[in-house]
Amino acid sequence: MAGAYAELVRVPNLFTAPPDVILGAALAAAAGIGAEPSPLRVGGLAAASTLLYAGGTTLNDAFDAPIDARERPDRPIPSGRVSRRAAFELGAAFLLVPVGVAFVVAGRPAAVAAGLVAAAIVAYDGLLKGSAAGFLAMGATRGLNVVLGTTAAGSVVLESPIRILPVPAVVTGYIAAVTFMAARETEGGSRGAVAVAAGGAIAAVLAVGWSLVGGEPSGLEAVLAIAFVAAFGWWVGRPLRAAYADPVPSTVGPAVGACVLGLVLLDAAFASVVGVGWGVAAGVFLVPAVGLSRAFDVT
The missing domain is CATH 1.20.120 (Four Helix Bundle (Hemerythrin (Met), subunit A))
Structure with a gap:
């Protein structure tokens, strides 16, 4: 069972999310605006980012279950190892919890950035997949993930957008x-x-x-x-x-x-x-x- 959920969230990919946040914090530090990004803030935002990624991959498979039943029947949902309903519920939780984590760690700017990442994920997974807008939405999830990292120093994007x-x-x-x-x-x-x-x-x-x-x-x-x-x-x-x-x-x-x-x-x-x-x-x-x-x- 644990292996099925590990497949669902694409465990290797989860480790690609924290580097986005670290890059964002580095950009904020270079801008010299706001608070110095602390390890605690960067680590907390990296954890939130990882949960957001897990939510994206989980909802992706939940929405794609009918297609995967034809093209990838060995995936967790079409193979019956994870129910589609459980995937939707888990994916929603993975998107909601990190918004709260981001708020606790770095305040309102971080919560807003995490919310924007979650919105881009839902837009791609549920509405735009396969279209030109969908490709940009997927790209935006990672670009906004970098922006999430900048909030370790506050609202630096608003203060120095050209540099960030x-x-x-x-x-x-x-x-x-x-x-x-x-x-x-x-x-x-x-x-x-x-x-x-x-x-x-x-x-x-x-x-x-x-x-x-x-x-x-x-x-x-x-x-x-x-x-x-x-x-x-x-x-x-x-x-x-x-x-x-x-x-x-x-x-x-x-x-x-x-x-x-x-x-x-x-x-x-x-x-x-x-x-x-x-x-x-x-x-x-x-x-x-x-x-x-x-x-x-x-x-």
Whole structure:
């Protein structure tokens, strides 16, 4: 039973959520506005973010149960290991509880940000999936997750939007592109979808380069950021190349999974521009994510 619920929430993917929050806190610290992000606030918001992700994956499978019964009958709901009703109830709880956690940890701005993440999740899972708006909604869940991290320092997004929002926008675009590819995972045969995801990854790499030029990091920070973004390019580049060469479910699926886990490296690259500690704190989450991906599916 525990294994079924672990599959439902995509356990490996849960470890990709805290790096978003850590990146957001790093951006807030770099802006120099508001309170200094404390470990307690960042940790609490990371926990809220993880619950939000679990709610998103759970509701995704609950809404998709009829489709999965045809295309993925081994998933927890169509296989009968988890009831659809239980999935809806659990997913709703996973979205409501973190809003309260965020409020307790970092006040009203954090609760608002967590609520926006939850709203984007519901919009994608229940209303917009498969459409252009849906791809953007999925991307927005991760971009807003970064914004959630900035609330560890208060309402810095409202006080310094130009300095804060470009990075969440890059994360949004990257995940939207990956979601576009993922929507065609079971079909195969779409090199265009793989090319869109590759374009999103290339744009993200270029954005890290731009942040290095404009951010004036120290030598060590620059080296670490370059190392992380190079690792990101290698991590997603190999499976994307394989999927483009032969776009079938057996290659597209792993490419989607690699791109999802690769977000940890992208977050770490951006965070490293702000500080070595921020980058390492984000990047370390790749270890449990990859380890658990050997036992549980990422997509």
